[in-house]
Amino acid sequence: MDLCDREKNTNVRISLPAVCFVWQIAMIILFGVFIRYNEESSPFWIEHRKANNISSDIENDFYFRYPSFQDVHVMIFVGFGFLMTFLKRYSFGGVGFNFLIAAFGLQWALLMQGWFHSLDYSDGKIKIGVENLINADFCVAGCLIAYGAVLGKVSPVQLMVLTLFGITLFAVEEYIILNLIHARDAGGSMVIHTFGGYYGLSISWMLYRPNLSQSNRLQGSVYHSDVFAMIGTLFLWMFWPSFNSAITDHGDGQHRAAINTYLALASTVLTTVAISSLFQKHGKLDMVHIQNSTLAGGVAVGTAAEFMLMPYGSLIVGFCCGIISTLGYIYITPFMEKHLKIQDTCGIHNLHAMPGVIGGVVGAITAAAASEAVYGHEGLINTFDFEDAFKNMTPTRQGGHQAAGLCVAICFGVGGGIIVGCILRLPIWGDPADDNCFDDEPYWEWACEHIPSGKMTIMSHPVWLTPAPILT
Amino acid sequence: MDLCDREKNTNVRISLPAVCFVWQIAMIILFGVFIRYNEESSPFWIEHRKANNISSDIENDFYFRYPSFQDVHVMIFVGFGFLMTFLKRYSFGGVGFNFLIAAFGLQWALLMQGWFHSLDYSDGKIKIGVENLINADFCVAGCLIAYGAVLGKVSPVQLMVLTLFGITLFAVEEYIILNLIHARDAGGSMVIHTFGGYYGLSISWMLYRPNLSQSNRLQGSVYHSDVFAMIGTLFLWMFWPSFNSAITDHGDGQHRAAINTYLALASTVLTTVAISSLFQKHGKLDMVHIQNSTLAGGVAVGTAAEFMLMPYGSLIVGFCCGIISTLGYIYITPFMEKHLKIQDTCGIHNLHAMPGVIGGVVGAITAAAASEAVYGHEGLINTFDFEDAFKNMTPTRQGGHQAAGLCVAICFGVGGGIIVGCILRLPIWGDPADDNCFDDEPYWEWACEHIPSGKMTIMSHPVWLTPAPILT
């Protein structure tokens, strides 16, 4: 009997190359029509510098933001990618599809965000520089979060569709929240994490698989896949201060955002460990919590990182998030799967959605509590951007705007996810059968035909069919 | 028979959460009372900038030090963490407990170091910025070094205690060496590595386990755990130039420290390979040496990295350390275990303690040999900080002070280690029995109950009980 006999057709040989080619060619054409270098990345920079009395090349925005950009880039590709290698037989899909959709998403994000934020009305071109690259990576993060909820249950073509719509929704939502509502969201607690979390959860709800327990045998980790996942966890954890400070104001804004994030994350680790140990028999730690909940503090401090949250405020935010996120893994994820029909492979509800909402609330409170005594006159205007059309904003009103922004993020996430989920339910995308979920076999080339069949039974089953606690 | 029957109680379900919660709450309170942003990370930066005629935000210390900070951060969490994943069944504990104690330690370090170095006497607050974050990471490094000696033999609660006292001792020792004695130690050869090394060795001596050979079967690596450890090695090796230059003077100080460290490390690799090959049958290389001894040059060049060590001087330091460190693994570690009752899991004596002492000596010699001919008049004052109370220092006297600093580091390491070791011998910490050492089982949740018992014997034993040379 052929091992590869499956009940559903997972052949993406036509659809995947077609989607990749068509979309990449579309990108080339749209970039050709719309995208140009901005004045800091074009050769006219020298003349621009002299004309504006800028004394040195070091004041090019590149030097303010490039180190942070590279850290964010690592978070997107290694951080998210390796965090998703924890499944015993889906490591290729975790890191590989993450790579694919991030590479596509950032191109589309440059266009979408460019139209909203970087369009030069004099010539109708989008002018890009390093800050656009960071924002494109941020935009992609929203979709990668959503991928976490459906990890192992969708085809790469579905992921491309999820990303195309996700980026589009993101750019619109971001424009509404940041520009129309004038909320501040440096680290994207609302714009990235809340949106991405609810977007993914809604999609997963639409794609509910009632009989998924059949392939439960693959929905776990082995020893070394958990160590691989720790690579992702640590790079996310370490570089989160760069994430939250990457696009904040030059000078004290970036400085303060990095400090606040550093502190919140440290605090989260301790409470995650505490709760993980407290709720297990014999006080043992659970790798799932260590891999995920330790990051919740970085999410929750995103909005307020650039504000005067104060060092102890950051610790408190991290403290609460470690507890809530870990309890989420213990109680809420099983509850959602059983009663709400939401299957959340990576637990993004605990790592992104809930901490994102907390981050939005913390941001609203911190903004409402701002005063000239704490920020200074210029500092207040500068931090909250009380300029131009928003010259008459007050901190209290700003707090209200922050809260409104949070609502928009949730609505876009839930609404967008339901619509996109409907599209993804069409039977044309080559998604795997329940039996094939969490398995690299349908989409990745194996050299499995060389295995002597006798040894196959003896060797391979105990290794990957059981949770395999002690393997190498 | 229950596989989990053990002679000693390793249940930390009460103690670990209790310690985490109590200490984290204490941190929040102390941060609330003491810690504030400094003028470069507060919104008053704009006004400060204008008042001090600083022309651009790029002169905020953030831009001088943040890239180095992030590199150091990677060394602490991925470098140290993955270096300790080499044991076949203790990878979770290696990277996970490293994560836990580093996240706790850096908070306590901000306070302890803050009281000594960053206290603003006008309002009694500690004012923090990016340099404090780097120093907190440095401080944590001392404790992670100590963890290397006791890896696999202690409970997480013991590690928290080790860290609490380690950070405290570090801050005092550092204040004495840098401020009272006025020794220079940019890369922490003395302050971090010598102290941390002897602190860990003394603790390990106090916790000597005469019957540990019983669990020898687990005190080794498997193929892929050695590859994981190489991740740690390489990130430490690559980012060591950032470590040694992170807090040196702006401009030439950081520049020179990075160059010297880069060169010393390159040289160490060659002599490590040479000695490793020379002392093995058939000239084969030993992964333990490649993972550890290649880093010794970075340790030894720490103190002198900012001085005019000269490029060839750096190569010579690296040359010697590669030889000494590798010979240490071959001869001294077994000797210490057999005759001195010091069990040193990671060989920190060869990687940190000895190279640290060499670094202190090299620093003393280089300082004593300094002259205005080599440094220039301003350069000499600037590099050695011959200002204020130390206006009349001469290079020769500075050399003496360096040597005195080294002695203080050794004393604090040995003395502190013995005291803390005594505390850790109390039978209340949930440490593992000899049989349970180097095993993740006591402290990490396994899904082991699902393994069909028959297959367990067949499958798992050869895989992890033997050194498993050829697995995947």
Next chain:
Amino acid sequence: MDLCDREKNTNVRISLPAVCFVWQIAMIILFGVFIRYNEESSPFWIEHRKANNISSDIENDFYFRYPSFQDVHVMIFVGFGFLMTFLKRYSFGGVGFNFLIAAFGLQWALLMQGWFHSLDYSDGKIKIGVENLINADFCVAGCLIAYGAVLGKVSPVQLMVLTLFGITLFAVEEYIILNLIHARDAGGSMVIHTFGGYYGLSISWMLYRPNLSQSNRLQGSVYHSDVFAMIGTLFLWMFWPSFNSAITDHGDGQHRAAINTYLALASTVLTTVAISSLFQKHGKLDMVHIQNSTLAGGVAVGTAAEFMLMPYGSLIVGFCCGIISTLGYIYITPFMEKHLKIQDTCGIHNLHAMPGVIGGVVGAITAAAASEAVYGHEGLINTFDFEDAFKNMTPTRQGGHQAAGLCVAICFGVGGGIIVGCILRLPIWGDPADDNCFDDEPYWEWACEHIPSGKMTIMSHPVWLTPAPILT
């Protein structure tokens, strides 16, 4: 029968330590005679700064280039190193020998490149700073590329010889291309990738092993070795913008090079996935393509990254390279092995040689098409360095010079590779027998003697002798 009985002597116990010691001592002497700090890394920087009216330490070249340097450093050691861990039993050799030859190579490169580019004629010394460190890492990259072709088939001593000659040839070739011919090659498409690729292929041709298929069983990956290789892939991919911008002009030059590379790489991922899926039965993806071909865009955009390639131009270059490189793995590598007697373990022809040539051609075209309308008057001079002896260059002529540079790189690669290949065929280097290829056993210490022989047969063979599809 002894498992370690081999037909060829792979004992390097004398030769490897001898080479390491002799060469390292030679480095120390040569560094002592020739290498000094430059004015930005010496303590005279303070006086230099004041004399030159440089307002701040931040204008030290260190702050322009150090973040990029560290990214490049990661690419060299983790990127190249882990990319070569994909073989099931040669991960130690992949990452370990990469480490060894890079650490040696960068010292020799500092000297060789220093003589050509950084010699201070006033005192006959080479003055080094951070840019020299980057260039040394670049120079090493050429040799690591060559290592990819012979991976698993040579001894460490042979690799040291390959590196010594490779660095020497590189420095001469680079001097001819950049200084005499005055071609521009910021990211080294020609100087690094074309040269390194053909150098490695020629050596592999000279070292052709007609009976190598005997050890084919080891020339493949296992599940987790492929995941390890993805660490290498991703760090190369993410940091490639830093590679191509590391030594370009301050300001817009670095900014533009980073943007172009970022875009080219994103585009490559999509076409690689498309072709990989299109050419496999059932549309499955092949890990070899994902690990390697996704990087081709970064290679091909190297020369033109600092030019006005335009964002869409970068996408087009990446688009083509993803296709060509993946097709290369499918058709050209097997063809070369069968008909041209070139065995290319990592497929460097597809990842470096072909994309490098494309990059040279793209660079020539982009340079020839340059105009003042696009670059501005000052921008054109600045970007192409039309100064001093080359004051009268025109873009068209520059295009010709670029093409000439490409030819020089190919000639040096092929010619140098043949000569060095001849040297490496001498029967004195301890290279492995065909049976021992792709096996860490000859050069790395195993604890294999402890395995109960009965279990050896049962356990280990299916695990590493078969392609082991489902292990952990």
